[in-house]
Amino acid sequence: MKSFTYERPSSPAEAAAAVAATPDAKFIAGGTNLLDLMKLQIETPRHLVDVNGLGLDTVEPTEAGGLRIGALVRNTDLAAHPRVRKDYGVLSRALLAGASGQLRNKATTAGNLLQRTRCPYFYDTAQACNKRQPGSGCAALDGVNRSLAVIGGNEACIATHPGDMAVAMRVLDAVVETIDADGAARRIPIAEFHRLPGDAPQRDTNLKPGELITAVTLPKPVAGTHIYRKVRDRASYAYALVSVAAILAKDGSGHVAFGGVAHKPWRVEAAEADLPKGAKAVTAQVFADAKPTPENAFKLKLAERTLSAALNQARA
Amino acid sequence: MVGATAGAPEGAGAGAVRTDDPVLAKVTLTVNGQRRDLELDTRTSLLDAAREHLHLTGSKKGCDHGQCGACTMIVDGRRINACLTLAVMHQGAEITTIEGLGQPDHLHPMQAAFVKHDGYQCGYCTPGQICSGVAVLEEIKAGIPSHVTADLEAAPRVTEAEIRERMSGNICRCGAYSNIVEAMTEVAGARA
Numbered sequence: 001m002k003s004f005t006y007e008r009p010s011s012p013a014e015a016a017a018a019v020a021a022t023p024d025a026k027f028i029a030g031g032t033n034l035l036d037l038m039k040l041q042i043e044t045p046r047h048l049v050d051v052n053g054l055g056l057d058t059v060e061p062t063e064a065g066g067l068r069i070g071a072l073v074r075n076t077d078l079a080a081h082p083r084v085r086k087d088y089g090v091l092s093r094a095l096l097a098g099a100s101g102q103l104r105n106k107a108t109t110a111g112n113l114l115q116r117t118r119c120p121y122f123y124d125t126a127q128a129c130n131k132r133q134p135g136s137g138c139a140a141l142d143g144v145n146r147s148l149a150v151i152g153g154n155e156a157c158i159a160t161h162p163g164d165m166a167v168a169m170r171v172l173d174a175v176v177e178t179i180d181a182d183g184a185a186r187r188i189p190i191a192e193f194h195r196l197p198g199d200a201p202q203r204d205t206n207l208k209p210g211e212l213i214t215a216v217t218l219p220k221p222v223a224g225t226h227i228y229r230k231v232r233d234r235a236s237y238a239y240a241l242v243s244v245a246a247i248l249a250k251d252g253s254g255h256v257a258f259g260g261v262a263h264k265p266w267r268v269e270a271a272e273a274d275l276p277k278g279a280k281a282v283t284a285q286v287f288a289d290a291k292p293t294p295e296n297a298f299k300l301k302l303a304e305r306t307l308s309a310a311l312n313q314a315r316a
Numbered sequence: 317m318v319g320a321t322a323g324a325p326e327g328a329g330a331g332a333v334r335t336d337d338p339v340l341a342k343v344t345l346t347v348n349g350q351r352r353d354l355e356l357d358t359r360t361s362l363l364d365a366a367r368e369h370l371h372l373t374g375s376k377k378g379c380d381h382g383q384c385g386a387c388t389m390i391v392d393g394r395r396i397n398a399c400l401t402l403a404v405m406h407q408g409a410e411i412t413t414i415e416g417l418g419q420p421d422h423l424h425p426m427q428a429a430f431v432k433h434d435g436y437q438c439g440y441c442t443p444g445q446i447c448s449g450v451a452v453l454e455e456i457k458a459g460i461p462s463h464v465t466a467d468l469e470a471a472p473r474v475t476e477a478e479i480r481e482r483m484s485g486n487i488c489r490c491g492a493y494s495n496i497v498e499a500m501t502e503v504a505g506a507r508a
Binding site: 001002003004005006028030031032035036039048050052076079080085086089092093096097099100101102103105106235236237 | 335336337338339341357358359361380381382385388394395396397400401402404405448451452455458459460461462463465468469480481482483484485486
């Protein structure tokens with residue numbers, strides 16, 4: 001690991017200003033992903049701004065009937081929060097499907113949104129990776145890419161967003177609240193928070209340098225069965241090959257987002273009107289522009305079947 | 317605390333370092349009930365602080381990437397991977413390692429149950445398994461749901477499925493899992 005200086009700011013604005021003003025500085029919250037990457041020298045910050053002392057760790061009702069989740073609310077606490085369990089079950093389920101108990105105790109709401117891909121070529125510093133080293137190429141395109149994106153990628157990058165929580169946040173229409181180095185606040189709809197690789201695969205999100213997430217807000221609850229269905233290689237503590245976050249009524253109508261398939265949680269709202277017609281009618285539209293590799297084409301059928309299972313669960 | 321320098325622990329310096337020289341910082345931890353004052357390279361994980369600086373070698377380094385759970389400690393009442401957190405991030409924290417749970421002449425009930433049920437073979441993962449096991453029973457008692465909890469709004473129960481799911485962050489290459497489940501089930505029953 002490269003050496004670094006370390007500070008604990010006393011306010012979110014001060015934290016944002018410190019990261020913006022210091023070369024190669026990063027925020028650290030739970031640190032479970034950042035330190036992993038620092039040990040491998042995939043991330044090499046020279047200054048860490050520890051935001052753990054800033055509060056931002058409460059879950060509170062909003063005037064609009066929703067919830068405001070502090071950036072530093074730990075994954076365990078968010079999943080176990082009575083209001084989340086009662087009204088936003090898809091979020092509890094997604095959190096509990098991710099990582100291990102030890103990691104959920106440390107990992108934060110904001111940090112979870114910012115976790116980096118687990119593409120094996122991003123993790124292997126001997127391989128070409130445009131996300132890790134812009135311009136170096138993408139070894140995944142012709143490599144072992146079974147776990148990687150089937151849609152939204154390009155010749156530069158086929159990495160996936162690895163998380164579960166963000167997929168639930170996407171179906172819930174969450175909004176990410178931030179503060180920047182000048183102290184200005186901004187609200188970013190979750191649909192616009194994560195990026196597709198485009199011509200800058202090194203950028204996972206649309207955050208500006210030094211911009212700090214302060215909270216994530218949820219609109220008022222959506223009625224229906226809240227489902228998070230995750231398909232993976234092990235029964236526990238593994239990333240999704242495909243996941244489905246859905247809020248569905250008995251007739252199948254509702255909302256659905258997919259995880260494990262793209263550089264961001266994947267949702268096509270226009271396809272949701274066809275949910276009562278069954279999974280195939282929906283996934284045919286959601287994945288119409290898919291460009292899978294021979295190794296990961298199975299994800300398309302898996303996505304359809306996983307949605308089908310979710311629809312059966314809602315109708316039961 | 318105001319400004320970048322004032323907010324830094326003593327010695328951590330301000331502004332990014334441009335060389336590979338170590339940066340030292342002071343941190344005070346309470347480890348197994350004892351106050352410990354340390355001056356560490358900022359890179360030092362909580363695990364390395366315990367093992368290399370406090371000579372508490374019960375917690376083990378397996379993968380050093382949060383995948384195996386051998387380093388599990390209980391920090392401010394919660395189990396975490398000590399390899400994936402920096403010691404300097406834990407100013408004032410209360411830390412319990414396997415040495416603090418029990419000692420050979422007064423074993424923690426979970427340690428005694430692991431012995432009784434043969435919950436290990438080589439023993440390398442065992443300190444992490446036991447710290448995790450103790451914390452898992454507390455998590456169930458506190459009503460924290462898991463991936464296998466059928467009803468999110470009901471209190472979770474101690475079942476084999478719950479134990480197996482909640483212990484998935486602790487790997488045992490000798491495969492003592494079924495005996496670990498038995499040990500945990502016994503301790504949960506004894507406390508119920």
